[in-house]
Amino acid sequence: MAVLKTVLYLLVYPGILFLFVYATFCEWFDRKVYARLQNRMGPTHTGPWGILQPVADFFKLMSKEDVVPEKADKILFTLLPIFGLAIVATAGLLLPIWHSNEAVVRMISFPGDIIVLLYLLSLPTLIFFLAGWSSTNFFSTIGGTRVLTMLFGYEVPLFMAVLSPAILANSWRLSEIALFYQKKPLLILPNLLGFVIALISVQAKLERTPFDIPHAETEIVGGTFTEYSGKKLAFFRLMIDIELVVSSGLVATVFLAGFPGGLWLGLLNFIIKTLFVIFFLSLIRALTSRIRVDQVVSFAWKYLAPLAILQLLVVILIKGLLL
């Protein structure tokens, strides 16, 4: 029975099936908001209000011809999408939403899980780099190096921004951080700056405008994904969607007091708060133009990193004076 429960847990809820459904829904939401901001309709055709369009896209890609370049490292090239999907799905399990029973809590919630989550969210970047590099295409190679260059820009501000609420809550455990802010909601306010920094860094991590540099289509065609097609591309796209859900879940957990209220209310909380974060991400995407990779690094180190340090200082001061 316990085995069955674990399998159900991994495959259905909150495992891959739920993540798949919710990730495609989030992609639809993002696309719809983006389209409405641009005076377009967005997806309308598949399902009510086009809600099934991302699912349709996924299955369409799954049925397309799958081409592996002659000169590519075939094993690495094939394994990368699967690894990537596995990594982000694992990261999804660490979010403190699915804590319906104690056994599960003991398994996936532990002190320091915020660090593990951040680490798991950094791995996709390396996957993208390897994907670009192993394709042996000029455009992919340039895309791959751009992925790494950008990593040096946004990763440090993201870590510092996410750690500041953890310092204030005096815990490295996601569920405890969420619980702390549920008890003292006013303390969310000092972290507002961190919230903005985290939003921008997450935007960069997800490689969305203005940071869609590694796959800037007008410059380097598909960038890292130039040579990917068919099932592998479908996996990568699903991976990016799940990464969007997990990153926004992380931001919602540490900055917006998590998802209280048991199984059903908690789920509702999760959906509302992640969509809130995704809305902001879509807003940034619609309002900016793509910047150059050198501008990303200088922007991150000139503005984001100092502001993140300022945020840490504020948190430490508050902690010393008030708590």
Add this chain to the structure above:
Amino acid sequence: MTDIELMEKLKSFLGDKIVEMSNPGLRRVFMKVDPRNLAAVAVSLKKDLGLWYIAAISGVDVEDSFEILYHFGHDNGSLSVRTRIPKADPHIESISPIVPGAIFYERELQDMFGIIVDHIPDPRPLVVPDDWPAGNYPLRKDWKYERPPEIIPGGKQ
């Protein structure tokens, strides 16, 4: 500068290099020079008259010779310098070292008429493919392109 001013200046700077000169319409001046003097004329036009802008180079196939027209533009009209080279020995001096913007027109001239532009900085073909069959110059009057007969699938031959 007006047409009359331009023509007076041309006369004073170029002198006997001008074979003939006409003013067929408002803001249009046509001038004929000897192909051997072309480079010297281009230098003089750019340095002395300030005609830095070349609008186009037209080649015309006229019976047994090629007529090449260099159309210069200035801030109140245009000047066309005409020169004529024999078809048997189609050589012309390049003006691209003097007016760098002329390079594409000269390359086009080479491709289309088979005129050999001497001392051109970049002699590669511009508009025809690299393996274009030699001796085919599309804009010569005797060049005819015969389209192969169209075969309708399943139809009569």
Add this chain to the structure above:
Amino acid sequence: MKFTIPIGPQHPALKEPISLRMTVEGEVIRDADIRLGYNHRGLEKLAEERTWIQNIYLMERICGICSHSHTTCYVQGVEKLMEIEPPKRGLYIRTLVAELERIHSHLLWLGVAGHEAGFDSFFMYTWRDREVVMDILEMISGNRVHYAMNTIGGVRRDLDDLQVKKILDGLEVLKKRTEYYFKIGANEPTFVARLAGVGYLSKERAMDLCAVGPTARASGVTRDVRKDDPYAAYDETPFDVCTADTCDVLGRTVVRIKELFESYKISEFLLKSLPAGGIAVKAPKRAKPNEVLSRYEAPRGENTHYIKSNGTDKPERLKVRAPTLANYPATVEMLRNGFIADIPLIFAAIDPCICCAERAVELVNARTGEEKALRFSELRKLADERFKNPSLKRNAVWPF
């Protein structure tokens, strides 16, 4: 490490085939080379076998965006050859369509620039508003792309009062929207960061390389055929030549937006002082042996046609120089020492119209030098053969 990346002939940044070969070192471009010839249709040769009237429609098809530019340039040359003078009203309508075309072309360019810079919202907005002027053009001429307004001796369609009113209303809308775009183009920080200082072309180099149109004007070269060599109704129309001195892509954007305002002004002036009378005179069939140089300021820069007649109803020679060809040498200069990320922007900033710049060769198979027509059944056979082979066998030689 230096390596060459091919931008084109097929690339998402290019809407038409051209090959830019970039030698890059890391993210920096060290050298650039332009290769043309993917889009040749043999129009100059073809024009020698068509009558004067047929050639109008041939010239229209040189390019879709500046279709009116090429016909006007051609038609006013032929009018001089035939020694006829079109009536005032015809000239005014011709100029009006030219300015509306400039508006539509510049709005299109703004959208393309936004898209190349990854600013898709800007692209969607400008192209939505471009529909206003497209509708106006459709109302005047019945067509959205090839207006077919020009004929030798005037224009083919007249304007009535209702149309004039509708055009003025449309221009009012566009004026407001353009002010908004000017604000975005000059203030949106990420957009400006992408445009400022990119694709530098100094005034001296612009003059050396004979750049034309907004590219030259953004480098501070005050050259505009409408002012220097007025044609149609421009000698009676008050307007300013817009220039900028930043010499970069931002300057080219600003010049184009300023020109939009000038075009609104010109169109309004033309509509308000539209003279009465006929719109066209009858043209003879033949032209005396003569030659003429016709110049026209297209949205992208100066358009030059050299026409030579030989007394028959066909031209002896028709040379077309489109503005894009004149801007290619300057583009190579601008691309050098730029970033890879700036290639699409710099290239788009000359508003390239590749099909304009290429007109002159017939269809010939590049490999064998002869055209080969494949039967449909042969094609089927080829497809079947490919289908039977395993699809992953990518090194298979294409069976031609």
